[in-house]
Amino acid sequence: MSAGVALxxxxxxxxxxSMLLKVPVPFGLAIASLFVFLxxxxxxxxxxxxxxASLDSFALLAIPFYIFAGVLMEYSGISKLVVNWIQSIIGRIRGSLGIICTVTCMAFGVLTGSAMATISAIGKVMAPEMDKDGYPKSYTAALLAATCFLGILIPPSVPGIMYALASDSKISDVWMATVGPALVFMVGYIIVNYLRIGCHRPKGAKVHASVAEYATNVCKTTVRTFPALLMPIIIYGCIYGGICTPTEAGALSAVYGIIYFIILKIIDRKAISISLWEVAxxxxxxxxxxxxxxxxxxxxGKAITMAGVSNFLxxxxxxxxxxxAVFLLMINILFLFLGMFLDINAAVLIMTPLLLPVAKTYGITAVHFGAILLVNMSVGFMTPPFALGTFVGTKITGAGYGETVKESIPFMIVGLVAIIITTCFPEYVMFFVNILS
Structure with missing residues (x-):
């Protein structure tokens, strides 16, 4: 069997x-690989x-630690605290709830590293408030779908770990490479929110609050939210301070999550409706x-490599x-298309061994290639026809799918801008990597 036929x-x-017979993706990969082997x-x-051999990896231990810590944070009532903290900082500006939703999803994603956990936790808090404030349900659903994946782009990120393992890159470098694109998304979404909602709202009544009162309010909410804010401080401080590896920082975050869970359970048993065993x-x-x-x-990956597919491609x-430039255009279209249908972790592990060697021949570094892959796959999360984020957003808000897709178009345009910036300006991507390298 030739390499082309094997592919x-x-x-x-x-x-x-996997797609027609609905076999789970991991087993679909195993069956396809077995055909190539035979x-x-x-x-x-x-x-x-x-x-x-693939599971015998120290770096892979980071994944269960971060997932465990994220689940603890998700079910510990952290989402409401984070929303109140962001709200105290932003204040009463027109369209503020949309901005709060964007920034909170970004902040909460840092704690969980999961798009689904973010849209579920923040959506349940923000959707009723935005509905009371007159936000269209379809717009709220579109905004949740567009912002929930920002946690994937802000470290710690499980897909980032998966890509680092597949490409033999430093986890911390891959994590920082997507911070720049995440900021593009945030600024773009805030602009869209102002043009769609904020500029059509009447100016609020003038609030006569002194700087001291504002600072006092922010300090109070910061103190209440500090247990949640301490987790990213532990993770970033330990990793980029050179104290420990990302895997060891994951273990510390899991231990901290357990301690926080137990203390909260002792103080108020009704504060958490889930047991530690259920979290596990x-x-x-x-x-x-x-x-x-x-x-x-x-x-x-081994089957494809041993069959000569990588060299063939x-x-x-x-x-x-x-x-x-044509190669970059090709992989962007391919990754965006895959993001509409395929799980991001599956796409990372399938496409990295196939296309990274080719990308390197064009002078594209592994870290830049990873940023392109992760950003495109994230945009695919809200892009029809599959659009898992849109489906979940409509379920939370009760909005119609068609109306939500229409409201998603401006957010998709922001996504395309982020893709273009990530692809065409590697210096911008690497700026954040070099800051903490």
Whole structure:
């Protein structure tokens, strides 16, 4: 079996089993890899060997720690505290609730690192408040779908860890590479919110509050929210202060989360409606799914490499595409398309071994390539037809899907701007990496 035929067999098998027959993605990858192994006369026993070897990684331990800490924060009532803290800082400006939703999703995503946890926790708090303030339900749903993935771009990020492992890059570098694009999203969303909502609102009554009163209010909410704010301080301070690795910082955040959970449970038993065992079960299920995905994606990468597919793709692309700009355009279209249908972790683990070697021939670094991949996949989270974020947003707010998609168009335009900036200005991406390198 030639390399081209092996690639075709792999793609067809994966599409048939994972997308048409609804086989879970990890097992779809395993089946597709097995076809390649058998077709190229490679020993299929190596499937088990590669799977086990992929899980024998110290860096991979970071994932269960961050997931566990994120679940603890999600069910500890942190979302309301974060909303109140952001609200005290922003104050009473026109369209403030939309800005608060954007910034809070960004801040809460830092604690959980999960788009689904962010949209669920913040959506339940913000949607009723925005509805009372006259925000259209479809706009609220679109805003939640557009902001929930910002936590993926702000460290700590599980997809960032997955990409760092797949590309053999430093986790901290991959994390910082998406901070710049995340700021573009935030500024763009605030502008969209002002043009769509803020500028149509009447000016609020003038608030006669002194600087001292404002500072006092901010200090009070900061003190109440400090237990939540301490988690990112621990993570960033330990990693970028050179005290420990990202994996060890994940362990510290999990320990801190347990301590916070127990203290809150002692103070007020009704404050948390979930037990520590249930937290462990939820985080364990998520970790198991990611572990299976990582194991079988490694097998897929080995099958593709041993079949000569990487070299085949590299020769095919470089012989037909002479321009770096055309290659960048091609991968952006491909990643954006995949983001509409495929789980971000699956896409990272499948596409990185395929296209990163080719990208390097065009002078694109692994960190810049990772930023392009993660930003495109994030935009795909709110882009129809699949648009998982949009589906969840409509469920939380009770809005119609068609109206929500219409409201999502300005946010998609911001996403395209972020993609262009990330792709065309690697210096901007690397600026944040170099600050803490």
């Amino acid at each position: 075709l067999v792999f793609i067809l098998a994966f599409v048939i089993f 077709g190229t006369n490679m020993n299929p026993i190596t499937v088990a060997q590669y799977s086990f 079960a939820i985080s364990g299920a998520s970790t198991a799914a990611i572990g299976l995905l990582n194991a079988f994606s490694t097998v897929a 590299s020769d095919l692309i470089t012989s037909n595409i002479n321009s770096r």
